[in-house]
Amino acid sequence: ETGVTQTPRHLVMGMTNKKSLKCEQHLGHNAMYWYKQSAKKPLELMFVYNFKEQTENNSVPSRFSPECPNSSHLFLHLHTLQPEDSALYLCASSHGGRSEYNEQFFGPGTRLTVL
């Protein structure tokens, strides 16, 4: 596997379910990101992890819970979601740090549908 992978690619869940999205990067990076992409809305940064430490939580509801056990893996745990949470969830990775030079590499995304 190369680059950034995400599983599952598609997920349908009810509002009472608990599920997790997984992201794995094979690029030797130290920063990982979760984005939400909804129809007709700009890309929304949700969380940033730098060297396994969460450095950004962009006012995301607590029903989304990220986890970064190591620099290669990132999870997004989902529980009691709402239909408006249906979206494409993108994971990205980059070199770690705090700079403005930040070339991010994206996974293919997980298409989430909440019924």
Add this chain to the structure above:
Amino acid sequence: AQSVTQPDIHITVSEGASLELRCNYSYGATPYLFWYVQSPGQGLQLLLKYFSGDTLVQGIKGFEAEFKRSQSSFNLRKPSVHWSDAAEYFCAVGRYGNKLVFGAGTILRVKS
């Protein structure tokens, strides 16, 4: 704070015609600039980037972009569009804290 404006939500061009997608940024210092492309249902793929040096940068798939500081612009160009170029294109500027600020995107349609 940094911001990115892509003034065109949709653009339609004929196959074989030239293309220019506009991007304007707001940033005080020399910016780090990126163009990404997204095919339907897929992630974002980096087309090209600018961080210093030559203001005309070449990317993948025959794309190029020119950084113009005086106009705060980083427009994406391609001399001859192929049907497979139909996608959504995002301009982004680097932001302190290891983040990117994205524009709203431009959807490119290619007519045969």
